[in-house]
Amino acid sequence: MQIKDFRIDQSLRELTEHRTVVLPIACYETTINQNINGYIPLHWHDEFQFVLVVKGEAIFQINEENVSIQEGEGLFINSGYLHMAKEKNNSGCVYICLNVSPSFVLSQELYTIYVNPYIQATNISYIRLVSKEFWAKNILESILQINQLINQKPRYYEMDISVHLTLIWKNLIENGIQLEYEQVEVVKNQRMKQMLNWIHQHYAEKVLLEDIARAGQISRSECCRYFKRILKKTPMKYVTDYRIQKSLILLQQFEANVTDVAYRVGFNSTSYFIDKFRKTINMTPLAYKNKYKNNSTLER
Template identity: 25%
Template sequence: MQIITDETKKEIKAHGSHTFPLLVSYEKITAYDSGSFLWHWHPEIEMTLITSGEMLYRINHQEYHVKKGDALFCNANALHAGTMYHEQDCTYISVTFDSRLLSGFEGSLIHRKYVKPLVNDLSLSSFCFNGSAPWHSAITAAIQHIALYDEEKADAYELAILMELYTILETLHLHMHPARKLSTSDMLNYDRIRTILLYVENNYNRELTLHDIAGQIHVCKNECCRIFKSYMHQSLFEFILEFRIEKSIGFLMNGSYSVSEISQLSGFNDSNYFSRAFKKQKGCSPLQYRKKMKTQG
């Protein structure tokens, strides 16, 4: 399984309904191909509560090592990805909702004073609630209550959920402040990284050169590498290699392709190099991985 996105890496899955745009989902990291979900984004806010295990969760340029009891705030339109930590499983509850659920209507006092400043603040793309401050417990309790109300669906459960969402909004407003405001260059560089990710998504199966990638964001090759590593905490070509390996999983599990064909479909010119890179990243050869996944399935 992988998260399905469109050509801009926006997640396609509906988060609730048009009349009540909120989705509660119960996830486990091992349900995703190779124990990780790829970079994606959506216009909704996402609150995550870790219920067992540990994982590495990345939101824009931040990486969080989260464990049972921790919660995460992922702002609207923030890029995020997650992966297993030390090969262990991790289960978590995700509450994804459209901020308009809280606004009532655009231009309302709630929208102008609380919702809009939050979702439009690029310096507040994420936050981890790990118990290091007493107020963190209000967030984790609210997520638990929302999940319970959604599961039981008692009379007026939607109103109960809204009350918890307003508790979250109030708590974030009172306590969550950015360490620093994003500069104009920060905002420009986030746009550049989105452009790079989109270009890799659309062209991973063909030759990717640094010259071509840098040309997409109109900077020199050295500056392109510097920007990407500064914000994503890995080199551009480490990301491309990781991305291609993740994409190869789908072809591998299809069962009708040879390793040589999979390497070509995933953007590798050399099947031996593909096999070595796959083993280094996944701990086993492509064919061993296919066999292991089929046995588990």
């Protein structure tokens, strides 16, 4: 299953339900350039995420860090961390994505000892999985096995998945990372989510830098430093990009008018909207609308 349009709430929390019929997990293949945005937009979720790149190469951003993952390599992304993904060098990147509820990884009795400390640790936003490391190779192989089990659904496959998840977690904690806990990092992560949450609630209105900073309870200069460090862009550039992102969905509606869409997502000038849209999407809003309409006609 390919998720082409990530549904997220105002705080960037992903709303996709990550579960099979009976298990609190989801495993699917994702082709990055087939997403509605052409990339996997910034989001977060409570589930652990395990990634295995099966074709091409991708750049994953987890909070303020970028990591390049090549074919055959993978990634563990911890619960609650902001992350996004773009393909690298037009490689047509495809990856297997395994999302699993932390409470399902181990039994309740073992969760407190072996799982929760990793969620609370502030030095593990992600762990790179490279097959030359024995423990990482075991995790990557289990991701493949889980993907096959979900697709084929042999008898007792749910129990086989549970066994593989236990093996995945055992190998992950055997890699020897020393856990650290810094309250400052917890506060930074929370402030960033608060500012993003405010933007996503008010993007269609007039947005000022001081409003964003106030949402995070920090100064305007500190707000700019947060965005440049974590998102590699200014707060107002993020607002513009988010408005463009929201406009894509509106432009796919048959009755959509470019001027109306521009004002609905917060632009007060149609020409400015067209200019920013062209620079971001490499085509005008009208060209995008017509391209989507033609593609939809061909798919029928």
